[in-house]
Amino acid sequence: MKLLSRLSAEHRALFWQIVRYGLTGLFVTACQAAIYWCLAALAGLHVQLANLIGYGAAVVIGYASHSAFTFRGHGEGSSHAARGVRFVAVSLVSYALNALWVYLCVTHMRWPAWSPIPAMLFVTPVVVFGLNRQWVFK
Numbered sequence: 001m002k003l004l005s006r007l008s009a010e011h012r013a014l015f016w017q018i019v020r021y022g023l024t025g026l027f028v029t030a031c032q033a034a035i036y037w038c039l040a041a042l043a044g045l046h047v048q049l050a051n052l053i054g055y056g057a058a059v060v061i062g063y064a065s066h067s068a069f070t071f072r073g074h075g076e077g078s079s080h081a082a083r084g085v086r087f088v089a090v091s092l093v094s095y096a097l098n099a100l101w102v103y104l105c106v107t108h109m110r111w112p113a114w115s116p117i118p119a120m121l122f123v124t125p126v127v128v129f130g131l132n133r134q135w136v137f138k
Helices: 002-006 009-042 047-070 080-108 117-122 124-136
Strands: none
Touching (some): 009 047, 009 124, 047 080, 080 117, 080 124
């Protein structure tokens, strides 16, 4: 914690926002991944349909969670509708990335249905944080 005290107030706020984003983002992404895996591996749905359903659930969970926790106090100058539209646009980027991971791993490489989950958990969230911070909740 001594290191944090050396940071400026702005950098400390950013640090804690990243921590909140990590916790919330892992939860939301884990929800999406769990829904995807259950539908693809257990229920036998096509992997892209399973990914789409997981994405839809993650958008709803993510907007509520990030608005209330991760980016609380940010973007208050714009309406929920405007932030919601921008959030959905960023979520579409997230969906496209996750669809890419599913295609590359499952369809192209013929790996198991769980194989895109690491990229869903560790690559996509980094891209989405930057977009959310700079555009949706600025």
